[in-house]
Amino acid sequence: MKSLYIHVPFCLRKCRYCDFYSVESNSVLVDMYLNALEKEFSLYSEHLRDLRTVYIGGGTPSVLSGDKLEKLLKIIAGNIQLAQLPPVSVLHEKGYLPASPLGKGHPPVSPLGKGHPPVSPLGKGHPPVSPLGKGGIKGGYNGNGYEYTIEINPATITPEKIEILGKWGVNRISIGIQSLNDSFLSLLGRAHTAGQAEKTIDIIRENFNSFSVDLICAIPGQNRNDWEKTLNRVLSFSPPHISAYELTPERGTPLWYELESGGLRMPDEESILEMYEITSRKLTGEGYRHYEISNYSMPGYESLHNINYWRRGEYIGLGPSAHSLIGGKRFGNVSDILKYCEMLQDNETPVESVFSPSPEDVIRETILLGLRTAEGIGLAGMPGIVRENTGGRIDEDAFIVKLDKHLQGGLVKIDNKRLHLTEKGFLLSNSVIVEVMRAMRL
Ligand code: SF4
Numbered sequence: 001m002k003s004l005y006i007h008v009p010f011c012l013r014k015c016r017y018c019d020f021y022s023v024e025s026n027s028v029l030v031d032m033y034l035n036a037l038e039k040e041f042s043l044y045s046e047h048l049r050d051l052r053t054v055y056i057g058g059g060t061p062s063v064l065s066g067d068k069l070e071k072l073l074k075i076i077a078g079n080i081q082l083a084q085l086p087p088v089s090v091l092h093e094k095g096y097l098p099a100s101p102l103g104k105g106h107p108p109v110s111p112l113g114k115g116h117p118p119v120s121p122l123g124k125g126h127p128p129v130s131p132l133g134k135g136g137i138k139g140g141y142n143g144n145g146y147e148y149t150i151e152i153n154p155a156t157i158t159p160e161k162i163e164i165l166g167k168w169g170v171n172r173i174s175i176g177i178q179s180l181n182d183s184f185l186s187l188l189g190r191a192h193t194a195g196q197a198e199k200t201i202d203i204i205r206e207n208f209n210s211f212s213v214d215l216i217c218a219i220p221g222q223n224r225n226d227w228e229k230t231l232n233r234v235l236s237f238s239p240p241h242i243s244a245y246e247l248t249p250e251r252g253t254p255l256w257y258e259l260e261s262g263g264l265r266m267p268d269e270e271s272i273l274e275m276y277e278i279t280s281r282k283l284t285g286e287g288y289r290h291y292e293i294s295n296y297s298m299p300g301y302e303s304l305h306n307i308n309y310w311r312r313g314e315y316i317g318l319g320p321s322a323h324s325l326i327g328g329k330r331f332g333n334v335s336d337i338l339k340y341c342e343m344l345q346d347n348e349t350p351v352e353s354v355f356s357p358s359p360e361d362v363i364r365e366t367i368l369l370g371l372r373t374a375e376g377i378g379l380a381g382m383p384g385i386v387r388e389n390t391g392g393r394i395d396e397d398a399f400i401v402k403l404d405k406h407l408q409g410g411l412v413k414i415d416n417k418r419l420h421l422t423e424k425g426f427l428l429s430n431s432v433i434v435e436v437m438r439a440m441r442l
Pocket residue numbers: 010011012013014015018019020022058059060153176
């Protein structure tokens with residue numbers, strides 16, 4: 001089973017810290033994109049049969065006008081068997097095991113192939129047969145529904161668009177809030193105000209059971225009190241899922257230049273650690289499960305789509321700049337909307353990079369991704385901790401000696417032959433992960 005990601009490369013305007021691929025939205029370009037995406041879907045038809053989750057991200061998918069948003073959702077519904085996505089409850093019961101890193105039955109060298117007719121199991125022009133029932137956005141998600149997420153931005157969402165999302169079976173909303181402080185929102189170049197953000201959370205929670213509030217901390221000038229105010233306000237809406245990422249000013253972005261020139265300064269390391277500690281203490285105290293370094297959820301509301309990435313499961317990414325992991329290979333689409341459209345018009349695959357990770361790369365990726373999560377990584381089969389003369393049994397003793405400092409310091413834990421970072425370890429994750437790799441001789 002794979003996950004499906006669809007990249008919508010349009011935004012109202014560019015935020016000052018962002019280097020995701022997106023361009024300013026305009027109607028002509030959106031039409032070209034939707035036509036090209038439909039073509040790309042048709043080329044992937046054979047890989048779209050056993051999906052586990054669907055995620056529409058960007059960019060800002062909600063920047064599309066109502067009719068174009070509906071067209072996007074129709075294209076998706078016309079190419080996948082939405083009603084057959086596994087219910088969230090089943091994925092939880094099954095422990096949601098990822099596909100083997102090297103996959104079964106390798107797909108063609110190019111994941112796109114050529115000339116495959118589109119599969120439209122649900123037919124086009126009809127809303128999907130949603131297990132949530134007609135208009136049944138609320139209810140059903142936490143137990144009976146599948147996971148179908150869309151990212152939205154408070155500046156672009158309307159009641160009409162919310163209705164369209166529900167009609168086409170979307171049942172999880174990821175709201176890009178970032179902060180509930182107007183000065184920080186303006187410094188980040190966000191297109192919305194704190195007031196719009198609060199109204200959006202309110203309207204989303206009235207209509208959807210499952211949603212995430214996405215936040216950014218460690219903004220230049222922000223201190224622990226500012227951060228705590230945003231957190232408290234967000235908690236007053238009781239969102240079932242919260243993501244809290246530390247700001248990373250990407251090289252080449254306006255914010256990065258301003259930091260480089262000394263016009264702005266990032267908070268010092270101590271303040272950042274304080275913000276991280278407050279987040280973890282406050283949210284776990286409220287009953288959230290800290291299931292990944294930057295992600296917290298009420299039980300049953302974890303993002304199964306993202307868990308698939310962290311478990312290194314297979315996924316298909318469609319749209320400009322989207323990436324895929326299929327049959328043990330990584331594929332990257334062109335990060336250029338016009339080139340993407342042109343290539344698909346010419347029946348060419350829009351892939352510009354293919355990478356075949358070596359067995360060592362696979363292990364490194366597994367560790368880097370897995371140690372971000374509370375479930376950690378299974379130790380069986382990891383190099384450096386398997387004694388050759390014991391038939392592959394785990395030489396935990398030798399490994400424990402190498403990691404003794406961190407085990408003693410309470411940064412890592414080993415139980416049931418799995419290695420996890422602790423809450424304290426999450427805090428210092430970068431350096432701890434490097435040491436774990438060293439202990440494994442990677
Ligand atoms: S809305 Fe999201 S994708 Fe668009 S520019 Fe801002 S951060 Fe980047």
